[in-house]
Amino acid sequence: MTVTEEPKPRRLTPKGRATRDRIIEAATELIARNGVAGTGIEDVRAAAGVSGSQLYHYFDSKQALIRAVITRQADSVLHPDQPRVTALDSFDALRAWADAAIERQRENGCRGDCTLGSLAGELSVSDEESRTDLATGFLRWKDLILDGLRAMRDRGGLRADADLDELALSLLTALQGGVLLSQTMLHVRPLEAAMNASLAYVHSFATTAGR
Amino acid sequence: MTVTEEPKPRRLTPKGRATRDRIIEAATELIARNGVAGTGIEDVRAAAGVSGSQLYHYFDSKQALIRAVITRQADSVLHPDQPRVTALDSFDALRAWADAAIERQRENGCRGDCTLGSLAGELSVSDEESRTDLATGFLRWKDLILDGLRAMRDRGGLRADADLDELALSLLTALQGGVLLSQTMLHVRPLEAAMNASLAYVHSFATTAGR
DNA sequence: CACTTTCTGGGTTGTTCTGTCCAGAACCGT
DNA sequence: ACGGTTCTGGACAGAACAACCCAGAAAGTG
Incomplete structure (x- = not known):
């Protein structure tokens, strides 16, 4: 292949x-x-x-x-002019990241955000190759979040037994699903609720020292 | 209109x-x-x-x-042969609901689940009328969850100051987003992670007596 | 300055797909 | 049983759309 x-x-x-x-x-x-x-x-x-x-x-x-x-959308998260994703290594940074996403969604009236999630609904069922590309993009995105979470854990902010992979996935899913529902319902609340939930989930693994 | x-x-x-x-x-x-x-x-x-x-x-x-x-998919959640959604009024029921969704996703190899979420990605941007239908479906779905949460609160299992609407939305978004990412990545972990996160979110509003 | 490769314009083809038409069969109320 | 409505079949028109071809301009290469 x-x-x-x-x-x-x-x-x-x-x-x-x-x-x-x-x-x-x-x-x-x-x-x-x-x-x-x-x-x-x-x-x-x-x-x-x-x-x-x-x-x-x-x-x-x-x-x-x-x-x-x-591919372009998947890569756009990585190296370019998106400084906010480069440092998802603190609770504040995660919160700011979520708020930025919410704000962006609010700005354009919950429309036209060409995230991978919007494409996934349309392509992952019909076109196998595109599905693979999308999966790769999601994976890269998740790894980026995971890096931040690892840094938090190594710094002692997150408990050592936390399943960081699961936490990263929950954040990613909240973002994608939240954007999807926000676009459909024309309201930012779904995105807000989803981000709040997954942020709280991450937070529940904080060490007492970490916050 | x-x-x-x-x-x-x-x-x-x-x-x-x-x-x-x-x-x-x-x-x-x-x-x-x-x-x-x-x-x-x-x-x-x-x-x-x-x-x-x-x-x-x-x-x-x-x-x-x-x-x-x-419309059919939206209604299928309500009256018919889906008994599991009629009683989302306890932590155990919510957990069982999430597990059922995860299991269903696993069964059909993370493919072909025609949830509203899958349709939303394809239709909410291109067709305004379909978007409205989908939004109505989501709303009805959310209200169903909300009813369960209200029952939990009235029974004293959830704190009175909990934002039940937000909790219901986070559960719904986790399900839809989780299914979407699971279909794309061909793995149930995204759905699991998302459901775990929002369930934990709900749980964080439990009264000490409630559990 | 030749010479090759890349770039650009527009026209065209052939297919795919939605939507229509018409005529006949089955069905329903009375 | 009779008149009207609903249902079914297949063929057909018409548009939308992806993809191809050819010829010429531009730009890079030696």
């Missing part, structure tokens, strides 16, 4: 890379608002300001484009 | 109702496995064993069919 990664344009010129990025960006935007099924190649073409065969010059198929969007 | 409910066949004969139900059932099955976008009218037609114009005799459009599926 080891597939060659990107068999399309073997080498990209700077200009080419820029165009490719523009396409992915436009696709991400559209998918966030209309979903995968509701976003046609033609729509992406128009939004990206490219024409016709461009899309198939850079991507083998619509599916390949979607997968690129997924 | 008050839309007439079902403008299609004004009166249904017993036979007609049976056919209609069969179509909805087949559609539910297919959607659970292939998603909404991955399920065509033709597929439903074949699976239900009906032919051609039947579908449009009972439903105005594909969207109408989808909405019927949503």
